[in-house]
Amino acid sequence: MDCIFCKIAAGEMPSNKIYEDEETLAFYDVSPQAPVHFLVIPKTHIRGVDEINESNSGIVAHIYEVIAHIARQLDLDNGYRVVTNCGDDGGQTVGHLHFHVLAKRTLAWPPG
Ligand code: DGP
Numbered sequence: 001m002d003c004i005f006c007k008i009a010a011g012e013m014p015s016n017k018i019y020e021d022e023e024t025l026a027f028y029d030v031s032p033q034a035p036v037h038f039l040v041i042p043k044t045h046i047r048g049v050d051e052i053n054e055s056n057s058g059i060v061a062h063i064y065e066v067i068a069h070i071a072r073q074l075d076l077d078n079g080y081r082v083v084t085n086c087g088d089d090g091g092q093t094v095g096h097l098h099f100h101v102l103a104k105r106t107l108a109w110p111p112g
Pocket of ligand 1: 004015016027028029030031084085091092093094095
């Protein structure tokens with residue numbers, strides 16, 4: 001499968017890694033939309049939120065634990081936003097489930 005995030009997770013493509021464990025990887029986004037912008041992905045290929053089901057949803061809880069852990073490490077005390085785009089209308093461009101974490105600027109709501 002030709003998936004850039006699978007390649008990053010496998011170490012076949014470089015990334016600016018922040019955190020890694022057996023199930024997840026976190027790395028800085030190549031096109032940052034905020035002073036701090038990183039992605040957290042499952043190492044297992046899941047296309048997006050539309051492929052989450054009762055057999056794989058445990059990874060989502062774990063990813064949120066990872067996000068909270070990294071946020072504490074990076075001192076994101078003033079808050080941050082977690083975003084997951086899904087499908088074409090959601091603006092998803094990489095078909096491997098990922099959670100954007102944006103911080104260190106005030107973010108507009110609604111996002112537009
Ligand atoms: P989305 O549009 O929600 O699917 O977000 C995909 C994000 O992935 C986008 O913000 C840019 C980022 N991205 C795409 N390719 C790479 C890459 O090769 N390395 C890194 N670090 N980020 C990437």
